[in-house]
Amino acid sequence: MKKYILIVLALFGITLINSCSEDDLELSNPNQLSPDTFFSNESQVESSVNAAYANLQPFGLYGRLIFYMMDNMSHENSGNGQQEGDKVTFSDFSFDSSLPSIKDYWDGCYRGINKANFVIANTEKINALSEGALTDAKKAKYIGEARFLRAHYYWLLVNRYGGVPIYLGDGTDNAEGQPRSTKAAVIELIIDDLKYAATNLLDKNAETPGRATKGAAHAFLGKVYLYQESYDLALVEFNKLVGYDLETNYFDNFKEETEHGIESIFEVEYDIALGTEQFWWSPVNGTGPNHATKRGQDYGVLDWFNTYPSDDLVAEFETGDNRFANSFYIAGDTYNNGDNTFIASDFAENGGNIRPAAWKKYQNYYKQPSENGESGINVKVLRFSDVLLMMAECENQRPGGSQSTAVGFVNRVRARAGATTGGTFPLLSTSLSKEQVFNAIVHERKVELSGEQVRFDDILRWGIAGTELAGTNFQVGKNELWPIPDAEISSNVNINSEDQNPGF
Numbered sequence: 152m153k154k155y156i157l158i159v160l161a162l163f164g165i166t167l168i169n170s171c172s173e174d175d176l177e178l179s180n181p182n183q184l185s186p187d188t189f190f191s192n193e194s195q196v197e198s199s200v201n202a203a204y205a206n207l208q209p210f211g212l213y214g215r216l217i218f219y220m221m222d223n224m225s226h227e228n229s230g231n232g233q234q235e236g237d238k239v240t241f242s243d244f245s246f247d248s249s250l251p252s253i254k255d256y257w258d259g260c261y262r263g264i265n266k267a268n269f270v271i272a273n274t275e276k277i278n279a280l281s282e283g284a285l286t287d288a289k290k291a292k293y294i295g296e297a298r299f300l301r302a303h304y305y306w307l308l309v310n311r312y313g314g315v316p317i318y319l320g321d322g323t324d325n326a327e328g329q330p331r332s333t334k335a336a337v338i339e340l341i342i343d344d345l346k347y348a349a350t351n352l353l354d355k356n357a358e359t360p361g362r363a364t365k366g367a368a369h370a371f372l373g374k375v376y377l378y379q380e381s382y383d384l385a386l387v388e389f390n391k392l393v394g395y396d397l398e399t400n401y402f403d404n405f406k407e408e409t410e411h412g413i414e415s416i417f418e419v420e421y422d423i424a425l426g427t428e429q430f431w432w433s434p435v436n437g438t439g440p441n442h443a444t445k446r447g448q449d450y451g452v453l454d455w456f457n458t459y460p461s462d463d464l465v466a467e468f469e470t471g472d473n474r475f476a477n478s479f480y481i482a483g484d485t486y487n488n489g490d491n492t493f494i495a496s497d498f499a500e501n502g503g504n505i506r507p508a509a510w511k512k513y514q515n516y517y518k519q520p521s522e523n524g525e526s527g528i529n530v531k532v533l534r535f536s537d538v539l540l541m542m543a544e545c546e547n548q549r550p551g552g553s554q555s556t557a558v559g560f561v562n563r564v565r566a567r568a569g570a571t572t573g574g575t576f577p578l579l580s581t582s583l584s585k586e587q588v589f590n591a592i593v594h595e596r597k598v599e600l601s602g603e604q605v606r607f608d609d610i611l612r613w614g615i616a617g618t619e620l621a622g623t624n625f626q627v628g629k630n631e632l633w634p635i636p637d638a639e640i641s642s643n644v645n646i647n648s649e650d651q652n653p654g655f
Contacts, residue, residue, distance in 0.1 A: 190276045193285045203300045205437035206263030211255035213419045215445045221604035228458040232501030244624045248634035259435040263304040268320025270297035295351035299363040302344035309337040311633045328643030345372040360411040367417040382549035395535040402477040416533035423527040443525030451522035452509030471576030473569040479508040486516040547588045555581035629654030
C-alpha cells in the first residue's frame with residue numbers, strides 16, 4: 152500500500168507539479184497539462200493532491216533539515232566534530248537570514264501550499280464532475296486532503312517564523328508577493344482548513360496508508376488548540392479519535408516493517424525502492440524521486456555519526472524505563488538481527504571521546520550491519536502517545552480539570568514503557584498536585600518523544616526555553632523565531648527589512 156501512493160506521486164505528480172509552478176504557467180506546449188482543462192476525472196484530481204503531499208518528502212523538510220534543525224535547537228542532539236556548519240548554527244543559535252536551509256524550509260512549505268491551493272482553488276471544477284466520474288464523498292475527501300496539507304505547511308511556517316504571508320490561490324493573491332499576516336490570522340486559516348478536513352476525510356481503516364485521515368485532522372486540530380491554550384476545545388478534538396492505541400512494542404513506531412500501525416496517526420512516506428535520484432536536486436520543489444531520508448546515515452553511530460543524544464537527554468530517563476533501550480544504543484547491545492554487538496570504541500566521536508549512547512530511533516541497524524546513504528523508514532509526524540500526553544496536559548491545565556484523569560493518560564504511556572504500581576519505575580500517583588502533574592508531563596514528553604522534533608516547540612510554548620537552553624546562546628526574545636529569509640525580503644515587494652523578526 153505504501154508503494155501505491157508513492158508510485159502515484161512519482162508518475163502523476165511530477166507533471167502536475169511542473170504544470171502548476173509559477174515558471175511553467177505559460178502553457179505554450181500543447182502536450183503540457185493545463186489548469187483550464189485539468190480535473191476531468193478522478194485520476195487527475197488524485198494526482199493533483201498527491202503533488203501536494205510530495206513536498207513533505209525532500210530534504211528541505213522531512214527528508215533531512217527538519218530533524219536536524221529541531222533536534223539541534225532542543226539540544227536533544229549533541230554534534231560530533233564533523234557535523235556540517237549549517238547544522239551547527241541551530242545548536243548554537245547563530246543562524247541568520249542568509250542561511251540557505253532557512254530559505255529551503257520556507258520555499259519547501261510555500262511550494263507545498265501552492266500545490267494544495269491548486270486543488271482548493273479548483274473546488275468548483277472538481278464538484279462539477281458527475282457522480283459517475285467521482286462520487287461526492289471522494290470529491291470532499293480529496294479537497295479535504297489538500298486543506299489538511301495546506302494547514303500542515305502553514306503550521307510548519309507559523310511556528311518557525313511567526314506571522315507569514317497568506318496565499319490562497321483564489322485570484323486575490325498579489326503576484327508580486329503578499330504582506331506578512333499576523334500569527335493569529337495564520338492560525339485562523341489553519342483551524343478553518345482542519346475543520347473542513349476533519350469533516351470530510353475518511354477514517355483510517357477506509358483510507359490508503361499514507362494519506363491524511365479524519366483522525367489525523369482531529370488530532371492536528373486538537374494540537375493547534377492546545378498551542379493556543381484552548382484546552383477544552385483541544386480535548387473535544389482528541390476525544391474524537393477512534394481506533395487508535397499504543398503499540399505493544401515502543402520500537403515498532405520506528406521500524407520500516409511496522410509502519411502505519413495502531414499508534415500511527417500521520418506519517419510522511421518514504422520507500423527507497425521507488426528511487427532517490429532527485430534527492431539532492433529538488434530540495435524544495437518535490438519533483439522526481441525523493442523517497443528517502445538521510446537520518447539513518449546522519450545519525451548512525453557506525454556511519455557518519457554527525458550527532459548523538461545529548462548527555463542531558465540520556466540522563467532524563469528513569470531506571471527501568473524500557474524506552475531508553477528502544478531509543479538508544481549502548482555498548483553491549485546487539486544489532487543486525489542479533490548477529491553483531493556494539494563495543495565501546497564504536498561510540499568514539501571525532502577526536503576519540505567515547506560517547507555513552509547513540510541514536511536507535513529511526514535507525515536501520517536493527518536489521519543490517521551498517522546504514523546506507525538513504526533510509527526508507529517513514530517519519531511519524533503524529534502518533535497516539537503524543538495525543539495521550541496532550542490530553543493529559545489539557546485536562547491538567549483547563550479550569551476545573553481533573554489531575555487524576557490527567558495522570559491516567561500519562562500512566563497509559565508509562566505502563567507501555569514498563570512502569571508498574573510501586574515498582575522501581577513507578578506509575579504516577581493519582582493524588583499529585585497540578586504543578587506536579589505538569590512537571591510529570593514535561594518529563595514524559597521529553598523521554599517519550601525524544602528525537603521526534605517536538606521538544607523545542609514544547610519548551611517555547613511552556614515559556615521555559617530560556618532556562619532549558621541556558622548556556623547554548625539561545626536568546627529570549629529572538630530565537631523563539633527564525634528570520635524571514637533574505638531572498639523573500641528581496642523578491643517580495645510587500646515585505647522589507649522592517650518586517651524582519653526581532654534581533655535579525
